Amino acid sequence: VSPDPILEGDLRAISRAATRIENRHPEAEALLKELFPHTGRAELLGVTGPPGAGKSTFTSELVRELRREGRRVAVLAVDPTSPFTGGAILGDRIRMQAHHADPGVFIRSIATRGALGGLSAAALDLTLLFDAAGFDSIVIETVGVGQDEVDIAQLAHCVLVVLVPGMGDDVQAVKAGIMEIAQVFVINKADLPGAGKLESELRFLLSLAAPEIQPAIIQAVATAPSGIRESLEAARQYLMSHPPRLGAVQRWTTRLREMVRARLMARVPAADFETWAQAVAAREIDPYTAAARILHA
Amino acid sequence: VSPDPILEGDLRAISRAATRIENRHPEAEALLKELFPHTGRAELLGVTGPPGAGKSTFTSELVRELRREGRRVAVLAVDPTSPFTGGAILGDRIRMQAHHADPGVFIRSIATRGALGGLSAAALDLTLLFDAAGFDSIVIETVGVGQDEVDIAQLAHCVLVVLVPGMGDDVQAVKAGIMEIAQVFVINKADLPGAGKLESELRFLLSLAAPEIQPAIIQAVATAPSGIRESLEAARQYLMSHPPRLGAVQRWTTRLREMVRARLMARVPAADFETWAQAVAAREIDPYTAAARILHA
DSSP, rough: SSHHHHHHTTTHHHHHHHHHHTTTTTTHHHHHHGGGOSSSOEEEEEBBBBBTTTTTHHHHHHHHHHHHHOOOOEEEEEOOOOOOTTBBBEEEEEEETTTTTTOOOOOOOOOOOSSTTTTHHHHHHHHHHHHTOSSEEEEEEOOOOSSSHHHHHHSEEEEEEOOOOOOTTTHHHHHHHTTTTTSSSEEOOOTTTTHHHHHHHHHHHHHSSOTTOOOEEEOOOOTTSHHHHHHHHHHHHHHSSSOOHHHHHHHHHHHHHHHHHHHTTOOOOOOHHHHHHHHHHHHSOOOHHHHHHHHOO | OOSSHHHOOHHHHHHHHHHHHTOOOOOOOHHHHHGGOOSSEEEEEEEEEEETTTHHHHHHHHHHHHTTTTTTEEEEEEEBOOTTTTSSTTTTTTTTTTGGTTTTTEEEEOOOOOSSHHHHHHHHHHHHHHOOOOOOSSEEEEBBBSSSHHHHHHOOOOOEEESSOOTTTTTTHHHHHHHHTEEEEEEEEEETTHHHHHHHHHHHHHHHSSSOOOOOEEEBBBTTTTSSSHHHHHHHHHHSSSOHHHHHHHHHHHHHHHHHHHHHHHTOOOOOHHHHHHHHHHSSSOOOHHHHHHOOO
């Protein structure tokens, strides 16, 4: 596979390469090695938050703002895996139809892999592909409050967390779980009752946090749209005071450690796990001793 | 540490052991080895679902039903980690105050660890502790739709997924992401508009699924409470046709593989990741080559 059409921004070549990267095609790594020297220019924005917060609409409007600045934009949407097709649920087609006809916007959905570390490895490689292909901004969108979101945060230069008023009991947990990964909080659907209360709660939680964790809080109504420009400006302000370049060594330290771990995982011994499991299920051996014996075999 | 007070159900001894297990105290594994022969009796029920679905209230009422049957119940609540304390967010104290004075209910919150596989290892060990301590039912509650929930599902004998009407755009993704881990769908807040529509959507999605994936669907209002007994009966019906004993070898196969992986991870070479990261950030070497060199060093 030649990297040239990708470096020239050929959308079909980029799309083909993305598929190979996602499927862990044997030639993908060689291609990524060739593309790597051409990376390091794009800004990586993360958008995340709990289900129902209106992230897709917000992302679509954020893309519109970036396009107004004349930037080419790639969107990487990370979806839960479909149990039926094995692929991403929402898919590219129903996502952000507003940008369908715009050749300056490239949208790709990938499915969360069940395997440990699977998501972040593919997502990292795809951002490098888009970066090499000359996209100025890369927006990574995830749904949730779990490990995937923390991984994405380690990848992005700035993370916007989209919340919505009136989420019920769990909102404390959700807010706090994502508190340290957020550089910008977007209170979406801010025309609903409770938006002011949510902002007060956030400000109270932030008052307990370390002074260096002080994300901006923006009220927005993505469907209007309003508050989108302000959200992007808050992100840019963060990037001005925390240039991606300065965080690069730390991000790569984390990524390299994960890449080495993933390669180690591929070396799990081809033991007869099921026979050991039978012995454990029959209480003939405890699982801790069994795991140690498998490893030392 | 003697296992005897734990086997006799001494709550203080159980609590101390749980803390050691969660903190990966060096003596925890020796204790778990001694407890292991006394495990295998408890039923493990998983409760999960997206934020705002009312899981805490549902779990509290489910515990009440189990208590009516005369069962001793342990609840293991898995929370996002607090960025400020490093501990679980919601905590034991504000959780299910209804059962505060009941010595037949033991509640423990643990924080999601950022580390790969950290959550599931601690959660598994805690369920073994509760099982050995003679609890008849163990309820594991998680918030979310991510990898943590899939891990919990691999641990529980039956998973109840709590949903709520009117979750917006993401609900398709959420539903499908948890479709294959659910044995019982609980449509909570079924007095809200849209409960019937949600049930129809679920039935449509299920009609596309393989015939062996056919979870029950129960309408409930946890705050009433209504639909709780029906949810528990649906879970019991599943457990009658899928006795935990029959799935034990498969569950232990998965767990042993993860335990071996976790032990392998602990062997990540003590390389100077930061120096390699500097070279990658400076584009002097690509990350794929760097990871391979660290591993082979």
